[in-house]
Protein backbone atom coordinates (compact mmCIF):
# COMPACT_ATOMS: atom_id res chain seq x y z
CA UNK A 1 0.00 0.00 0.00
CA UNK A 2 1.34 3.46 -0.91
CA UNK A 3 0.15 6.98 -0.07
CA UNK A 4 -0.62 9.95 -2.29
CA UNK A 5 1.86 12.63 -1.26
CA UNK A 6 1.06 15.43 -3.70
CA UNK A 7 -1.13 16.51 -6.60
CA UNK A 8 0.14 16.75 -10.19
CA UNK A 9 -0.51 19.84 -12.35
CA UNK A 10 -3.41 18.12 -14.17
CA UNK A 11 -5.11 16.98 -10.96
CA UNK A 12 -3.92 13.38 -10.56
CA UNK A 13 -2.66 12.19 -7.17
CA UNK A 14 1.04 11.27 -7.09
CA UNK A 15 2.65 8.62 -4.84
CA UNK A 16 6.09 8.97 -3.24
CA UNK A 17 7.59 6.83 -6.02
CA UNK A 18 6.09 9.16 -8.69
CA UNK A 19 3.10 7.04 -9.84
CA UNK A 20 0.15 9.14 -11.07
CA UNK A 21 -3.26 7.96 -9.78
CA UNK A 22 -6.42 9.44 -11.32
CA UNK A 23 -9.18 10.29 -8.83
CA UNK A 24 -6.88 10.27 -5.78
CA UNK A 25 -5.94 13.19 -3.52
CA UNK A 26 -3.16 13.86 -1.04
CA UNK A 27 -3.53 11.56 2.00
CA UNK A 28 -5.36 8.77 0.10
CA UNK A 29 -3.89 5.28 0.14
CA UNK A 30 -3.49 3.19 -3.02
CA UNK A 31 -3.68 -0.56 -2.79
CA UNK A 32 -3.15 -2.51 -6.02
CA UNK A 33 -4.64 0.35 -8.07
CA UNK A 34 -7.62 0.76 -5.69
CA UNK A 35 -7.94 4.22 -4.07
CA UNK A 36 -8.72 4.18 -0.34
CA UNK A 37 -10.01 7.65 0.58
CA UNK A 38 -7.99 9.54 3.20
CA UNK A 39 -8.87 12.52 5.42
CA UNK A 40 -8.84 15.06 2.52
CA UNK A 41 -10.98 13.03 0.13
CA UNK A 42 -14.55 14.34 -0.13
CA UNK A 43 -17.63 13.23 -2.04
CA UNK A 44 -17.96 15.26 -5.29
CA UNK A 45 -21.00 17.54 -5.18
CA UNK A 46 -21.91 17.11 -8.84
CA UNK A 47 -23.11 13.91 -10.43
CA UNK A 48 -21.51 14.93 -13.77
CA UNK A 49 -18.02 15.19 -12.29
CA UNK A 50 -16.40 12.35 -14.19
CA UNK A 51 -17.98 13.21 -17.56
CA UNK A 52 -18.41 16.95 -17.88
CA UNK A 53 -14.81 18.19 -18.17
CA UNK A 54 -15.35 21.41 -16.21
CA UNK A 55 -14.01 20.24 -12.80
CA UNK A 56 -10.98 18.06 -12.05
CA UNK A 57 -10.68 18.45 -8.26
CA UNK A 58 -14.16 18.05 -6.76
CA UNK A 59 -12.95 15.10 -4.67
CA UNK A 60 -10.42 17.32 -2.85
CA UNK A 61 -11.22 19.22 0.36
CA UNK A 62 -10.53 22.93 0.88
CA UNK A 63 -7.06 22.27 2.31
CA UNK A 64 -5.94 20.25 -0.71
CA UNK A 65 -7.46 22.80 -3.13
CA UNK A 66 -5.50 25.60 -1.44
CA UNK A 67 -2.30 23.54 -1.36
CA UNK A 68 -2.77 22.65 -5.02
CA UNK A 69 -2.91 26.33 -6.03
CA UNK A 70 0.20 27.19 -4.00
CA UNK A 71 2.10 24.09 -5.18
CA UNK A 72 1.26 24.76 -8.82
CA UNK A 73 2.66 28.29 -8.67
CA UNK A 74 5.74 27.42 -6.60
CA UNK A 75 6.65 24.36 -8.70
CA UNK A 76 6.42 26.36 -11.93
CA UNK A 77 8.58 29.13 -10.51
CA UNK A 78 11.07 26.57 -9.13
CA UNK A 79 11.45 25.19 -12.67
CA UNK A 80 13.10 28.51 -13.58
CA UNK A 81 15.00 28.73 -10.26
CA UNK A 82 12.77 31.42 -8.76
CA UNK A 83 10.70 31.75 -5.62
CA UNK A 84 8.69 34.55 -4.05
CA UNK A 85 9.95 36.14 -0.84
CA UNK A 86 6.47 36.15 0.73
CA UNK A 87 3.45 33.97 -0.10
CA UNK A 88 0.06 35.49 0.71
CA UNK A 89 -2.90 33.25 1.68
CA UNK A 90 -4.70 31.66 -1.26
CA UNK A 91 -8.04 33.04 -2.37
CA UNK A 92 -10.46 30.28 -3.50
CA UNK A 93 -13.77 31.25 -5.06
CA UNK A 94 -16.73 29.54 -3.36
CA UNK A 95 -19.12 27.17 -5.17
CA UNK A 96 -21.79 28.80 -7.35
CA UNK A 97 -19.87 32.02 -7.88
CA UNK A 98 -18.98 32.07 -11.59
CA UNK A 99 -20.68 34.93 -13.37
CA UNK A 100 -19.56 34.16 -16.91
CA UNK A 101 -19.40 30.94 -18.82
CA UNK A 102 -18.48 29.68 -22.29
CA UNK A 103 -20.36 26.56 -23.37
CA UNK A 104 -21.08 24.69 -26.56
CA UNK A 105 -24.39 23.48 -27.95
CA UNK A 106 -25.01 20.96 -30.73
CA UNK A 107 -28.16 19.61 -32.31
CA UNK A 108 -27.82 15.84 -32.67
CA UNK A 109 -30.24 13.14 -33.78
CA UNK A 110 -31.12 12.65 -30.07
CA UNK A 111 -31.78 16.36 -29.51
CA UNK A 112 -29.83 19.33 -28.10
CA UNK A 113 -26.69 18.85 -26.04
CA UNK A 114 -25.46 21.89 -24.11
CA UNK A 115 -22.47 21.99 -21.78
CA UNK A 116 -18.70 22.24 -21.40
CA UNK A 117 -16.30 20.48 -23.75
CA UNK A 118 -15.50 17.09 -22.24
CA UNK A 119 -11.99 16.82 -20.78
CA UNK A 120 -9.41 16.29 -23.55
CA UNK A 121 -11.97 16.08 -26.39
CA UNK A 122 -14.20 18.13 -28.65
CA UNK A 123 -17.39 16.38 -27.62
CA UNK A 124 -19.93 18.15 -25.45
CA UNK A 125 -21.36 16.74 -22.26
CA UNK A 126 -25.05 17.52 -21.84
CA UNK A 127 -25.07 19.26 -18.49
CA UNK A 128 -28.15 19.36 -16.28
CA UNK A 129 -26.52 20.58 -13.08
CA UNK A 130 -23.47 22.72 -12.32
CA UNK A 131 -22.01 23.84 -9.00
CA UNK A 132 -19.56 26.46 -10.24
CA UNK A 133 -22.01 28.87 -11.92
CA UNK A 134 -24.27 31.15 -9.91
CA UNK A 135 -27.80 29.75 -9.64
CA UNK A 136 -29.10 32.60 -11.80
CA UNK A 137 -26.54 31.92 -14.53
CA UNK A 138 -27.36 28.20 -14.54
CA UNK A 139 -31.09 28.96 -14.78
CA UNK A 140 -30.36 31.26 -17.73
CA UNK A 141 -28.32 28.51 -19.47
CA UNK A 142 -31.09 25.97 -19.00
CA UNK A 143 -33.81 28.32 -20.22
CA UNK A 144 -31.86 28.77 -23.48
CA UNK A 145 -32.14 25.07 -24.37
CA UNK A 146 -35.45 25.07 -26.27
CA UNK A 147 -34.48 28.37 -27.92
CA UNK A 148 -31.21 27.05 -29.34
CA UNK A 149 -32.82 23.70 -30.21
CA UNK A 150 -35.40 25.57 -32.30
CA UNK A 151 -32.87 27.78 -34.10
CA UNK A 152 -29.76 25.65 -34.60
CA UNK A 153 -29.46 23.60 -37.81
CA UNK A 154 -29.15 19.82 -37.26
CA UNK A 155 -25.50 18.78 -37.08
CA UNK A 156 -24.33 22.34 -36.31
CA UNK A 157 -22.54 23.53 -33.21
CA UNK A 158 -23.02 26.87 -31.43
CA UNK A 159 -20.67 28.63 -29.00
CA UNK A 160 -22.73 30.01 -26.10
CA UNK A 161 -21.15 32.76 -23.97
CA UNK A 162 -23.17 34.25 -21.12
CA UNK A 163 -22.20 36.95 -18.62
CA UNK A 164 -24.26 38.03 -15.65
CA UNK A 165 -24.13 41.84 -15.67
CA UNK A 166 -25.78 44.57 -13.65
CA UNK A 167 -28.22 45.25 -16.51
CA UNK A 168 -29.14 41.57 -17.01
CA UNK A 169 -27.57 38.66 -18.89
CA UNK A 170 -25.38 39.40 -21.87
CA UNK A 171 -25.50 36.51 -24.33
CA UNK A 172 -23.44 35.80 -27.46
CA UNK A 173 -24.47 32.86 -29.67
CA UNK A 174 -22.60 31.68 -32.74
CA UNK A 175 -23.84 29.84 -35.83
CA UNK A 176 -27.50 30.87 -35.61
CA UNK A 177 -28.80 32.38 -38.80
CA UNK A 178 -29.76 36.06 -38.39
CA UNK A 179 -33.38 36.39 -39.55
CA UNK A 180 -36.65 38.00 -38.40
CA UNK A 181 -37.67 34.62 -36.92
CA UNK A 182 -34.39 34.36 -34.95
CA UNK A 183 -34.83 37.89 -33.62
CA UNK A 184 -38.43 37.26 -32.63
CA UNK A 185 -37.63 33.99 -30.78
CA UNK A 186 -34.63 35.54 -29.01
CA UNK A 187 -36.58 38.63 -28.10
CA UNK A 188 -39.38 36.63 -26.46
CA UNK A 189 -36.82 34.55 -24.57
CA UNK A 190 -34.78 37.61 -23.49
CA UNK A 191 -37.86 39.20 -21.92
CA UNK A 192 -38.73 36.03 -20.01
CA UNK A 193 -35.16 35.26 -18.89
CA UNK A 194 -34.13 38.80 -17.93
CA UNK A 195 -31.47 39.07 -20.62
CA UNK A 196 -30.20 42.55 -21.40
CA UNK A 197 -28.75 41.75 -24.81
CA UNK A 198 -28.41 38.85 -27.21
CA UNK A 199 -25.77 39.06 -29.95
CA UNK A 200 -25.17 36.74 -32.87
CA UNK A 201 -21.66 35.85 -33.96
CA UNK A 202 -21.31 35.07 -37.66
CA UNK A 203 -18.37 35.06 -40.08
CA UNK A 204 -19.13 38.79 -40.56
CA UNK A 205 -18.53 39.57 -36.86
CA UNK A 206 -20.75 40.06 -33.81
CA UNK A 207 -24.12 41.80 -34.24
CA UNK A 208 -26.74 42.69 -31.67
CA UNK A 209 -29.99 40.81 -32.33
CA UNK A 210 -31.91 41.93 -29.21
CA UNK A 211 -31.17 44.78 -26.82
CA UNK A 212 -33.51 45.38 -23.87
CA UNK A 213 -31.09 47.11 -21.53
CA UNK A 214 -27.44 48.12 -21.45
CA UNK A 215 -25.23 45.40 -19.94
CA UNK A 216 -22.93 47.20 -17.51
CA UNK A 217 -20.33 46.28 -14.91
CA UNK A 218 -19.41 48.51 -12.01
CA UNK A 219 -15.73 48.94 -11.16
CA UNK A 220 -15.01 51.03 -8.03
CA UNK A 221 -18.36 52.78 -8.36
CA UNK A 222 -18.00 53.52 -12.09
CA UNK A 223 -20.37 51.86 -14.58
CA UNK A 224 -18.77 50.56 -17.76
CA UNK A 225 -20.84 49.37 -20.73
CA UNK A 226 -19.88 45.83 -21.64
CA UNK A 227 -19.07 45.21 -25.32
CA UNK A 228 -20.42 41.78 -26.45
CA UNK A 229 -18.08 38.99 -25.32
CA UNK A 230 -15.72 41.37 -23.47
CA UNK A 231 -13.29 39.92 -20.92
CA UNK A 232 -14.37 39.99 -17.29
CA UNK A 233 -12.81 38.24 -14.27
CA UNK A 234 -14.71 34.95 -13.79
CA UNK A 235 -16.05 35.66 -10.28
CA UNK A 236 -16.85 38.85 -8.36
CA UNK A 237 -14.88 37.66 -5.30
CA UNK A 238 -11.88 36.69 -7.47
CA UNK A 239 -11.93 40.15 -9.02
CA UNK A 240 -12.08 41.72 -5.54
CA UNK A 241 -9.08 39.62 -4.37
CA UNK A 242 -7.01 40.61 -7.41
CA UNK A 243 -7.99 44.29 -7.12
CA UNK A 244 -7.04 44.29 -3.41
CA UNK A 245 -3.61 42.83 -4.26
CA UNK A 246 -2.99 45.29 -7.11
CA UNK A 247 -4.17 48.20 -4.95
CA UNK A 248 -1.65 47.25 -2.30
CA UNK A 249 1.15 47.11 -4.88
CA UNK A 250 0.18 50.54 -6.25
CA UNK A 251 -0.49 52.22 -2.87
CA UNK A 252 2.12 54.93 -3.25
CA UNK A 253 2.09 55.26 -7.03
CA UNK A 254 1.30 58.58 -8.67
CA UNK A 255 1.51 57.34 -12.26
CA UNK A 256 0.48 53.81 -13.28
CA UNK A 257 0.54 52.05 -16.66
CA UNK A 258 -2.24 49.43 -16.76
CA UNK A 259 -1.24 47.13 -19.63
CA UNK A 260 -3.84 44.62 -20.91
CA UNK A 261 -6.35 46.79 -19.06
CA UNK A 262 -9.60 45.36 -20.49
CA UNK A 263 -12.61 47.31 -19.26
CA UNK A 264 -10.66 48.92 -16.41
CA UNK A 265 -10.90 46.29 -13.65
CA UNK A 266 -7.69 47.75 -12.14
CA UNK A 267 -7.50 51.16 -13.86
CA UNK A 268 -10.77 52.43 -12.37
CA UNK A 269 -10.05 51.52 -8.71
CA UNK A 270 -6.48 52.86 -9.00
CA UNK A 271 -7.66 56.11 -10.59
CA UNK A 272 -8.96 57.28 -7.18
CA UNK A 273 -5.38 58.26 -6.30
CA UNK A 274 -3.19 57.81 -9.40
CA UNK A 275 -3.03 58.97 -13.03
CA UNK A 276 -3.49 55.96 -15.26
CA UNK A 277 -2.50 55.08 -18.79
CA UNK A 278 -4.67 52.07 -19.77
CA UNK A 279 -3.69 50.02 -22.84
CA UNK A 280 -5.46 47.08 -24.44
CA UNK A 281 -5.68 45.38 -27.84
CA UNK A 282 -9.49 45.08 -27.85
CA UNK A 283 -10.83 48.30 -29.36
CA UNK A 284 -14.41 48.00 -27.99
CA UNK A 285 -13.07 47.49 -24.43
CA UNK A 286 -10.74 50.48 -24.72
CA UNK A 287 -13.60 52.65 -26.03
CA UNK A 288 -15.95 51.51 -23.26
CA UNK A 289 -13.35 52.36 -20.60
CA UNK A 290 -12.61 55.75 -22.20
CA UNK A 291 -16.32 56.67 -22.18
CA UNK A 292 -16.82 55.52 -18.58
CA UNK A 293 -13.69 57.32 -17.34
CA UNK A 294 -14.69 60.56 -19.09
CA UNK A 295 -18.20 60.44 -17.59
CA UNK A 296 -16.86 59.74 -14.10
CA UNK A 297 -14.04 62.31 -14.50
CA UNK A 298 -11.35 59.75 -13.72
CA UNK A 299 -7.76 60.51 -14.71
CA UNK A 300 -7.42 57.68 -17.20
CA UNK A 301 -5.84 58.06 -20.61
CA UNK A 302 -6.54 55.08 -22.90
CA UNK A 303 -4.67 53.60 -25.82
CA UNK A 304 -5.67 50.88 -28.27
CA UNK A 305 -2.51 48.93 -29.02
CA UNK A 306 -1.29 45.40 -29.74
CA UNK A 307 1.16 44.86 -26.89
CA UNK A 308 2.57 41.65 -28.41
CA UNK A 309 3.68 43.36 -31.62
CA UNK A 310 4.18 46.83 -30.24
CA UNK A 311 4.92 46.72 -26.50
CA UNK A 312 5.46 50.01 -24.68
CA UNK A 313 9.12 50.89 -25.24
CA UNK A 314 11.55 51.49 -22.36
CA UNK A 315 11.45 55.29 -22.84
CA UNK A 316 7.60 55.24 -22.76
CA UNK A 317 7.66 53.22 -19.55
CA UNK A 318 10.22 55.28 -17.65
CA UNK A 319 7.68 57.83 -16.36
CA UNK A 320 5.54 55.26 -14.50
CA UNK A 321 5.89 54.41 -10.80
CA UNK A 322 4.19 51.02 -11.27
CA UNK A 323 3.34 48.93 -14.34
CA UNK A 324 0.27 46.69 -13.95
CA UNK A 325 0.47 43.71 -16.34
CA UNK A 326 -2.51 41.37 -16.81
CA UNK A 327 -1.91 39.54 -20.10
CA UNK A 328 -3.90 36.67 -21.64
CA UNK A 329 -2.67 33.08 -21.23
CA UNK A 330 0.19 33.66 -23.70
CA UNK A 331 1.83 36.00 -21.16
CA UNK A 332 3.71 39.22 -21.93
CA UNK A 333 7.20 38.25 -23.14
CA UNK A 334 7.80 41.22 -25.45
CA UNK A 335 6.47 43.66 -22.84
CA UNK A 336 8.52 42.06 -20.04
CA UNK A 337 11.67 42.52 -22.15
CA UNK A 338 10.88 46.22 -22.56
CA UNK A 339 10.21 46.64 -18.84
CA UNK A 340 13.51 44.87 -18.10
CA UNK A 341 15.29 47.48 -20.25
CA UNK A 342 13.41 50.45 -18.68
CA UNK A 343 13.80 52.36 -15.41
CA UNK A 344 10.55 50.91 -13.98
CA UNK A 345 11.15 49.34 -10.57
CA UNK A 346 7.66 48.16 -9.52
CA UNK A 347 5.41 45.73 -11.37
CA UNK A 348 2.01 44.33 -10.39
CA UNK A 349 1.80 41.20 -12.54
CA UNK A 350 -1.59 39.42 -12.65
CA UNK A 351 -1.42 36.08 -14.45
CA UNK A 352 -3.88 33.39 -15.53
CA UNK A 353 -1.09 31.01 -16.58
CA UNK A 354 1.72 30.04 -14.18
CA UNK A 355 3.86 28.73 -17.11
CA UNK A 356 4.04 31.96 -19.09
CA UNK A 357 4.26 33.88 -15.81
CA UNK A 358 7.39 31.91 -14.87
CA UNK A 359 8.92 32.57 -18.29
CA UNK A 360 8.28 36.33 -17.96
CA UNK A 361 9.42 36.34 -14.30
CA UNK A 362 12.74 34.90 -15.42
CA UNK A 363 13.22 37.79 -17.88
CA UNK A 364 12.37 40.33 -15.17
CA UNK A 365 14.50 38.74 -12.44
CA UNK A 366 17.49 38.50 -14.81
CA UNK A 367 17.16 42.30 -15.06
CA UNK A 368 17.37 42.79 -11.28
CA UNK A 369 13.75 42.33 -10.13
CA UNK A 370 12.76 40.07 -7.23
CA UNK A 371 9.31 38.65 -6.49
CA UNK A 372 8.56 40.37 -3.21
CA UNK A 373 5.03 39.00 -2.70
CA UNK A 374 2.72 36.56 -4.42
CA UNK A 375 -1.05 35.99 -4.04
CA UNK A 376 -2.37 32.67 -5.53
CA UNK A 377 -5.99 32.90 -6.69
CA UNK A 378 -8.31 29.99 -7.55
CA UNK A 379 -11.25 31.60 -9.35
CA UNK A 380 -11.99 28.45 -11.32
CA UNK A 381 -12.93 26.36 -8.31
CA UNK A 382 -12.33 22.60 -8.58
CA UNK A 383 -10.36 23.06 -11.80
CA UNK A 384 -6.57 22.90 -12.23
CA UNK A 385 -6.58 26.46 -13.58
CA UNK A 386 -4.61 28.67 -11.16
CA UNK A 387 -4.19 32.45 -11.27
CA UNK A 388 -2.00 34.80 -9.27
CA UNK A 389 -0.91 38.35 -8.56
CA UNK A 390 2.76 39.09 -7.94
CA UNK A 391 4.72 42.16 -6.86
CA UNK A 392 8.08 42.55 -8.61
CA UNK A 393 10.49 45.11 -7.14
CA UNK A 394 14.06 46.15 -8.06
Ligand SMILES: C[S@@+](CC[C@H](N)C(=O)[O-])C[C@H]1O[C@@H](n2cnc3c(N)ncnc32)[C@H](O)[C@@H]1O
Pocket residue numbers: 231232233260261262263264265266279280281282285305306307308309326327328352
Ligand atom coordinates in the same frame (compact mmCIF):
# COMPACT_ATOMS: atom_id res chain seq x y z
C1 LIG B 1 -6.67 38.52 -18.72
S1 LIG B 1 -7.47 39.81 -19.59
C2 LIG B 1 -7.28 41.11 -18.43
C3 LIG B 1 -8.18 42.29 -18.59
C4 LIG B 1 -8.30 43.20 -17.39
N1 LIG B 1 -7.03 43.53 -16.81
C5 LIG B 1 -9.23 42.63 -16.35
O1 LIG B 1 -8.80 42.21 -15.27
O2 LIG B 1 -10.45 42.59 -16.59
C6 LIG B 1 -6.33 40.11 -20.84
C7 LIG B 1 -6.59 41.32 -21.70
O3 LIG B 1 -5.55 41.34 -22.69
C8 LIG B 1 -6.09 41.87 -23.88
N2 LIG B 1 -5.20 41.42 -24.98
C9 LIG B 1 -5.11 40.20 -25.54
N3 LIG B 1 -4.15 40.20 -26.48
C10 LIG B 1 -3.62 41.44 -26.51
C11 LIG B 1 -2.60 42.06 -27.28
N4 LIG B 1 -1.92 41.39 -28.19
N5 LIG B 1 -2.31 43.37 -27.04
C12 LIG B 1 -2.99 44.06 -26.11
N6 LIG B 1 -3.99 43.53 -25.36
C13 LIG B 1 -4.29 42.24 -25.56
C14 LIG B 1 -7.51 41.35 -23.93
O4 LIG B 1 -8.30 42.19 -24.74
C15 LIG B 1 -7.91 41.37 -22.45
O5 LIG B 1 -8.55 42.57 -22.14
